[in-house]
Amino acid sequence: MVNEQQLDLRSLKIPRHVGIIMDGNGRWAQRRGLPRAAGHREGMENLRRVLRACVEFGIPILTVYAFSTENWGRPAQEVRALLTLLERSLRTETAELHKNGVSVRHIGRTDTLAPGLQQGIADAVALTRDNRRLILNVAFSYGGRDEIVHAVQRIMADGISAEQVDEALISRYLYTAGQPDLDLVIRTAGEMRLSNFLIWQAAYAEYYSTPVLWPDFGREELLKALVAYTQRDRRFGLIKEP
Ligand code: IPE
Ligand code: IPE
Ligand code: MG
Secondary structure, eight states: OOOTTTOOGGGSOOOSEEEEEOOOHHHHHHHTTOOHHHHHHHHHHHHHHHHHHHHHHTOOEEEEEEEETGGGGSOHHHHHHHHHHHHHHHHHHHHHHHHTTEEEEEESOSTTSOHHHHHHHHHHHHHHTTOOSEEEEEEEEEOHHHHHHHHHHHHHHTTOOGGGOOHHHHHHTSTTTTSOOOSEEEEOTTOOOOTTSSTTTTTTOEEEEOSSOGGGOOHHHHHHHHHHHHHOOOOTTOOOOO
């Protein structure tokens, strides 16, 4: 437990960009004898709670991993449930997100999604484009390697010469162009791997893994992650002045 009476929220270091690998929905459902889809629904509910907490703590950019390029290999029924959930959430949540100053962005492959879903995403992005309280990148049909392949293809298509290619240029060709790299990656449900999440942008992120399953990861758990982040010594390969 974080003792909030003793913790001065102003003493927290707030990351500019947080990534969350929202894992453990299936296990959450299994433990209750429910179908996996029920876990995904609960996970979506939890995202609303965590978004509210991000706004409260002043986190400017949040990227959530909702569906990976690898997740397409899951049984068709589960893939369908996840696609339906995204579609429904876009319909029911966008107005509320807009009202709360959230700018919704999509990162990942749009061409793998049905035209209706592509449209739903485009509409939500267009409506919320100028909001600045919180940028929410939704990684859906997203893979870090796929993103880099896509970037290289576009760099070549633009006729960029070898000498012009540097780290800043590659960053500009990623889905997160113009946004700062990740400061903190949170993974729920205990695994200690990136699973192809923002592999370029997380090069120097701090990692935080918790056994708490995503549907149970609320404000208090986010606060614990921020306390851990505040205590980290980020050296970026340098040494401290004596
Ligand atoms: C995370 O929960 C959501 C997605 C990957 C779509 P999982 O569905 O991976 O849940 P577990 O890991 O099986 O518990
Ligand atoms: C990572 O979770 C992807 C998302 C949370 C969307 P997975 O459950 O798919 O990852 P693995 O299989 O544990 O690597
Ligand atoms: Mg999982």
